[in-house]
Amino acid sequence: MDDTIMQSSSSACSYVDNEHSRSIIHIDVDCFYAQVEMLRNPELRAVPLGIQQKNIVVTSNYEARNYGVQKCMLVTDAVKVCPNLKLVSGEDLHNYRAASNKIFEVLLTWKCPVEKLGMDENFIDVTKLVEEKVKSGNQTLIGHMYNEMSMECPCGCHTRLKIASQIASDMRQKIYNDLGYTTCAGIAHNKLLAKLVCPLHKPNDQTTIFPESAEGFMSTLQSVRCIPSIGSKTTETLISHNIISVSDLQKASLEELKKNFSSDMAVRLKNLSLGEDSTPVKQTGRPQSIGLEDSFKTVSVKSEVEDKFSALLQRLLVLVREDGRIPVSLRVTLRKKDAKRLSSHRESRQCQISPSIFTITNGTLAVTDAGQQKLMTIIMRLFNKLIDLSKPFHLTLVGLAFTKFQERMTGRSSIVNYLMNDISVQSVLNLQNDCDTSATSMDYSAASPSSSTTTDLSDAEVEPSPKKPKKVNWIAKRRCLSKEEVASPSKLKVGELRLNSKELEKVSELRLNSRDRSLTPRASPAKDNLSDASDSMKDVAEGGNCDDCPSYVDKEVFNALPDEMQQELKAMWKNPSSSEVQRSSPRTTNKAKPNTILKYFVPHK
16 A cells, blocks of 8 residues: 555544444435336336336336436337337325335334434444444445545544444345345445435445545536536536536635635535535424425416316325325425526425314225315415416416324314314303312313424415414412312412402402501491401311311411411411502502512402
8 A cells, every 4th residue: 555545544534433423325216216117017017117207217127228218218219229118107206205105114113213304215333232232243245336535534434334244234234125125325423424425326226435436426426516516606606617517626725715605605615525514414304295296398378377276285285184184284386498597496385274174984084076276266266376367377386285284183172173173262161169079170271283384484474374362360269278289388279279250259249348448547347347258258167277267268378388488478468458558549650569479369350
């Protein structure tokens, strides 16, 4: 090994341990659409097969590729290079989505984070699984290795990646055994390298790359566009500064890149060119949006646009039914034909929709004919906001998507059932102060069904969101606590000590009398009335420390309060008139009121 290789290996292995600690697998299904069709119809396996969408061959099997059929080739050109090409329509993606989900479920059986990338690609972080297997002693690498190096990295990444290659082989074998799909795989210490080395030995094979080979491998890429994180606009900017290949990007100085990009973006581009990527594998959950699009040469009549949307909606409702969640937001997308723009551009509008449009029938999400008509009305309203019908228009694409969801009801008594109701006010009737009940009543506020969903404010007027219910304060039922339940004051709820409606009326009337009389020189009648009232409210059983409590106070609850609170409440009950005068005195109206326990126990009008 010459000095340059030794230096490169030494510098590569000088990274800190955590830069090589991960083990990432990227699995890609060979000619995915074509394999789905060949499994559905085995007669297609022995013939050149192309999957057609509109006038394009989006993919083909390897028999057709041997004739020169390429991805995204025009159908007319594909037939010229392969006259016996068998074409199958692939515009309906239902079968492809179903196959993708099955592959994803197989990968989940390894109990590792799995991140979907499109329908035919998946990242799997097997770091923890490798750590469990590293002690087994079997370090045989399965598949190909990119530019095998003789120098071992001191962090142990070579051993870990060899074990990861064994796991990748097991995954690919299980996918084939269970579902019949052949796959290829890339194994590396980061997502970028795993994806880029994956197709090196297609089909039905796998490749492992060690960290010290990253920079050399990246320098072989002929275009910066080959790096997945670099888009078309960034590519155009780089090319305008004579940075065409990844090797050019490696040679460019950081200062030069910062002149055309932000500091963070410049560092990111430099790291990617060297094969460095710290992006984690994020476990894929249920999709945040479900959508479909239809492209065509041109449509210039509103009725034709409505037909396109209607067809998309029918297909979209099938996908939503399979998903099971209830949509609460709808987005419409259009692509206008514009000769002045070289690249196509899209415009979209979205709005909230009422969950009541969807119903649950025999455990399955469904939409009635009236519901579909309402959805079409919303769609065309959004369309009218995007298109000025007083002027000619030309569209080359329309799209529909449900962009936000709420989980479906799980039962009649589920809390979800209440949160999904499209209501404006929830009322509470016939609240009684029954001491024989065992249920605890608290203060509740009605929840809005759209509280967890938002939409573009500019479109909110299209379909009004469900009305947000006003907060309804419930007067809690007085709870008859057992001695065990009041062992600690921390178990008490302030709402449980509030008065019921009849007691509120009684005490309020008492307050009014005391207030009116306190403003006159004749104070003795007021005292007499108060004393009479106090006598009438002292109807409590003997025993405990609440001999002076009014009848509306639960003795056991009162006894569980701290002594300071008990004394404060007793003082208020003995002299309620002074408390009222102090509260209503003009001298104290502008002063900050002390945060006293009284405000929680004294009933308000």
